[in-house]
Amino acid sequence: MxxxxxxxxxxxxxxxxxxxxxxxxxxxxxxxxxxKLPDLWLPPHGTVGLADGGVSVQETTGDVCQGxxxxxxxxxxxxxxxxxxxxxxxxxxxxxxxxIGTQTVTGLPGCEFTVLTFVWDTTDAPVGEHEVIVCVDTTxxxxxxxxxxxxxxxxxxxxxxPNAPYVDATKERMSQVTEPxxxxxxxxxLYNDGCADQEDNPGHExxxxxxxxxxPYGTGTAxxxxxxxxxxxxxxxxxxxxxxxVTLTYKVKIDPTVEEGTEICNQGVVHWDSDGDGSNDTDEPxxxxxxxxxxxPTCLTVVFEGDVPPLSGTIDAPTLSEWGMLLLxxxxxxxxxxxxRRRPSAA
Numbered sequence: 001m002x003x004x005x006x007x008x009x010x011x012x013x014x015x016x017x018x019x020x021x022x023x024x025x026x027x028x029x030x031x032x033x034x035x036k037l038p039d040l041w042l043p044p045h046g047t048v049g050l051a052d053g054g055v056s057v058q059e060t061t062g063d064v065c066q067g068x069x070x071x072x073x074x075x076x077x078x079x080x081x082x083x084x085x086x087x088x089x090x091x092x093x094x095x096x097x098x099x100i101g102t103q104t105v106t107g108l109p110g111c112e113f114t115v116l117t118f119v120w121d122t123t124d125a126p127v128g129e130h131e132v133i134v135c136v137d138t139t140x141x142x143x144x145x146x147x148x149x150x151x152x153x154x155x156x157x158x159x160x161x162p163n164a165p166y167v168d169a170t171k172e173r174m175s176q177v178t179e180p181x182x183x184x185x186x187x188x189x190l191y192n193d194g195c196a197d198q199e200d201n202p203g204h205e206x207x208x209x210x211x212x213x214x215x216p217y218g219t220g221t222a223x224x225x226x227x228x229x230x231x232x233x234x235x236x237x238x239x240x241x242x243x244x245x246v247t248l249t250y251k252v253k254i255d256p257t258v259e260e261g262t263e264i265c266n267q268g269v270v271h272w273d274s275d276g277d278g279s280n281d282t283d284e285p286x287x288x289x290x291x292x293x294x295x296x297p298t299c300l301t302v303v304f305e306g307d308v309p310p311l312s313g314t315i316d317a318p319t320l321s322e323w324g325m326l327l328l329x330x331x332x333x334x335x336x337x338x339x340x341r342r343r344p345s346a347a
């Protein structure tokens with residue numbers, strides 16, 4: 001995005017909203033052109049106060065599979081009391097050069113607004129996440145009071161998903177105790193955001209080669225498909241439906257000889273078919289969803305349980321051994337007997 005658009009997105013909104021407040025009273029009483037310059041504006045989605053109680057709409061119908069249609073609704077407001085002549089409205093994605101469509105508005109009276117609808121055929125659009133950008137008066141046909149509020153980005157980005165599998169995965173550690181010999185539970189979620197099923201193709205769809213210090217333990221579970229241990233690695237075979245997910249849960253043990261303070265990190269790898277030809281041709285590492293980094297490994301640090309500090313707000317109370325408790329009871333009994341013996345007899 002060029003510097004002009006960055007300035008528009010940062011300062012255009014506050015400046016035009018302030019101007020809107022100044023001109024609102026004038027617009028309320030303007031029945032015909034007041035002789036001032038018009039001011040075309042793309043108010044943020046949900047803005048109230050347009051003519052006759054109108055509300056601004058700047059939105060898309062959401063994500064689609066490649067080749068599907070996205071409907072884009074935009075609102076253009078004339079913030080000033082001056083009438084605007086004919087002008088163009090252009091909708092594009094990821095900048096102003098990838099044009100989705102252009103419409104001509106024959107004119108917009110002062111303090112009025114218009115709502116336009118564009119349909120985006122995504123057949124030739126690239127797969128991925130895209131920003132939708134709207135600009136008014138792209139040819140400069142209208143001389144305006146403010147020229148810096150003529151472009152706006154629709155708040156919600158849209159995703160165009162491929163007509164093939166599109167698989168991603170997360171791996172999260174579910175156990176808190178990380179001392180030597182402890183059992184660690186991992187949860188792996190395999191997502192297919194593509195528009196075709198990920199089939200159970202030749203080879204594994206998921207593998208987790210455990211690093212030194214971790215060993216497989218017990219039997220894992222999967223919401224579908226088959227999970228197993230193969231040569232010390234966790235493996236899974238199965239299909240992931242389009243738009244669906246599969247959850248794997250398995251356990252490992254921290255080796256008893258691992259030294260305290262050792263950090264152990266690793267990632268599983270999902271193997272998937274990026275072009276839908278029945279062969280897994282793409283590898284994607286798991287991501288730890290508890291951290292802000294993308295595609296990072298899942299880590300633990302070995303800490304002896306006795307070294308873990310008490311929870312905040314608790315007090316470590318002293319304890320007595322069996323002999324200590326017995327001696328304490330004898331002292332109480334002796335004190336009570338002496339108190340009884342020393343009590344004066346009744347007259």
